[in-house]
Amino acid sequence: MNDTTNGLYNLLLWLWSTWSNLLRLGSQNGTGLFSNWGGGGGVRRGSNGGNGVQPKVKDITERFLEAARELKTGELVQDPNFTLLEAVGALEIMDPKMDSGLMEQDAFENYDVLAPRLPEEIIGILDQLLSHEVAWHTGSALSQTLFTSLYLDRLLSPAPSSLAEAGFGKLMHGQQIRTFEEGLLHKILRSYCIGLVKCVHHVNLQIQLENLRTMKDAQHSSHCIYEEEDIVLQTYNVALLERIPSSEALSLLTETIEWLKHIKTEIEPQIYEALFARLKFRRNFLAALATPLDNYADDKVPTAAWTDAQDALQVIKETHKLGKEVPEACTIVVQRKLASTVPPRPMVEYAFEEAVATLERMLKRNLEALKVLEYRGGADLYNYFIHFMAQNPQPLPYTRSLLRGLAFNKGQFLGKVPVKDVVLSDINELIFPREIVFDPKHKEVEMPAHPSFKINQVTEWYLLRASSLYCQLFTDQAMNRSRFRRNLCHSIIEWDNFQVEAEECDANLADLTNETPLSKDQSYSYVLSSWVYLYKLRLLEWVVFLGFELEIYQPYEYSGMFWLAQFYARARLSHLVRISEFSKVRTPPSGLSREEAQDWQKRKLLNIALLNYHMLDARAIEALSSASMSLYSVLTHLRLIPLPYANSYASDELRYELRMKPFQQVVSPQIEPFPRAPEECFRPGTFRDEFACEEDFTEWVEQKLEEAKVAVSYCRLDYNELCKMEGMVGMGLAGDEIKANYKLLLRSCVGMSLAVMALQMAMKKGEVAKCEVRIDAEKYHPFFPVPVVSTKK
């Protein structure tokens, strides 16, 4: 290509021989390559005008055409920087499916926002806006939801800079509202819309701030949360009344409410109630959303606003039937005007009933999120977060960002406690290390050669690194479940590396503190790495179990994945046993006062109780996983669940390698390579063929079912006990949720046990061939889908 075309080549990135398409479009508009193609990427004539300097324009259309003619059809000149992503993002101008400029304008132009509306219609419009708002909260773009409203369109364009300017037209400038009819539009609808836009603005802002914070905290930027997949923050250059303070919007809503009260007698009571509830909801919702998170930390928590919004929402739900829909008040043609580079996209239909249910859940959870302010230690916080985020359906992005934002604000927990103090409290609760390790007095020593100085150096470094990974864990939990699992796969590697580093610290500390090893095997406590290992094992279990929750495994993989789950749970159990061995023999440091000694004993007992609780939990998970492993193994080899297709490109070994990829990179505990992995779990198609005769296979089945039966009966006992547990450390904030979770696990347990019994019965009667199996993931714990065995009629 020659120099001139090179310029164009850079500009347009790709040059096809079928440029004719675009060129034809250009000529249809009566212009050459300098035509303004609107939207994206076109060359605009005189775009740098304004400053008084005449731009030099050289028409290269002809030269461009000439160069294009030299290319054969199908020939491609591709700039390496032009990626698939850009190709997918490209639009063809004048193609009605891609060019939003070609949308019919009629709907847009024919709707009169100033036309008088019946009170019922105003209710209908308000409820439509509410549905759109919830649709946006759940991940749809503003262009497909709220921005389709012609009232919002009028209100926001051109961007009003003051409350007085924000309106639908006419009556805006302080003119008196004389009638109810005028007030419906210029008071009720207007103030509601202004409040609504401010709500969107605050949610947008909170999530963006939270994104920035997490990016700052995180070690790599990909850990930033709530991307487009969760909520679309794009506003297409439409200003969301940023220049109008929320206090003014709130006053306006209050004024409107007062006005409505004033004319109450003129209005039908039901209509009055409906309008009143909608305004009240909007005012309280905005008041709560507009409260900066810093205020929460100062005990200015908007609890009342959330609960008032909840009350108002009930009335909205009950009075929805009064409303009359005005479908023409929303149109996707608004997308013509939005600064967007995507093709026209359909309006999102979000049913009102569903919107209210989602909103009810959101309000409830926003209130629940405030519980984190009652923080009582690391174990508590950990349990609280897990159970909060595991709720199904998952809390909305705003709620998740609220909780994470409240918890980790400005690099500190709750905006006031340094994160490393939280980590330290967690270590003290879980591991109960010797006082000398984290003795605050070490900090006072300034002599570099002094052991105290060195101990402090080691623990400070450790706490800093631990805090960062600890924070990350909570950030990861705040993501959607799919991304959570993916991020965990990366986090486990970081925890794995950190464990190696922490072990070095521990070896140093054993030396510096003259630690006496436990007599029986001459081993040292390794407190720092113990904590890391415990967390890493929890994360590994999560990665395995979230795969079940997200339906990533096929049924024939279940036995293998449960094998992995029991492998990690068993490792966790033995690690907890090891920690408790050190803890149990701890004696109080010398020189404690009577009260201090009592306090020390209390902390030791709490630690032992907490460890016992975790051991029970790990033992139950291990038993249930083992039972599930055996059961699904039997189902696979009895051919009661579908096997992998024989005539495929895969092999057992390649499947194993792919599935174990996240785990294979972890140094400890190391998983077995394929040849040593249990065959019954990882050779679904061929394991059965290894038996010399049918009797041997039958014997194996019976033995496996017996093993499953025993395991399941043990874990039933454990879960029964766990369900009854009261007042445990770490159950303060999420006690109810923890119990509900154990009940669900117990249900899976019972389900597995029924399946085992049904199979044992079928084996006895020789009726296995008549059995049918359906896997139920709905009614049971998402980590333990249950096979439901029935007999074919």
Next chain:
Amino acid sequence: MAATATTIDPTPPSKAPLNISRDAITYHPWDPQQEPLQLSQIRKLISKDLSEPYSIYVYRYFLYQWGDLCYIAMHEGKFVGCVVSKLEPHRNVALRGYIAMLAVEEEYRGLGIASKLVRMAIDAMIEKDADEVALETEISNTAAIKLYERLGFLRSKRLHRYYLNGSSAFRLILYLKNHLPPEERGILEDAGCCGGHDGHSHDHAEHERSEQPHDAHMIG
């Protein structure tokens, strides 16, 4: 921007299928010489099932660079199905094939055309020494998921709200070769990492971090 990858539902149509013999379907590699005619037909076939359209660049992106991994199914001179793919190094660790688009005309579904097309694409990738094949499919498209799982694909991850219409996807992966060095596979306990390995080259450091958490939101 999340792209809409295409895997067209290959379920048999609800109406009675045409009386077509499988033998009457012919399969052909993409022929760049026929581009003016074929491209528009491919486009028509694929865009039919898409909620949002691809620009011509998307088709050309694949066809120009990996036309040899694209196949077409025809019946009596009519285009009835096609598969569009690519093959590129993935994070410098593996040579990864990718099934970008798969479409079969509705009344021709249930005849195994989609499977045959995908097999042809995978065979061509194997020919070119691919290590693995990947694709995404909508989680509700059970027929497509089944099709790929029958070929040996595993779901490797779930992608939340991956498509522009808000639905989530599964990423499906098929390993065509071992990715681990022999001593990590438990077969050659003391061999050096790449000793005796079948010419598969890799970088050890990259093995550690072969998958970044951030999934590029694109068909690729």
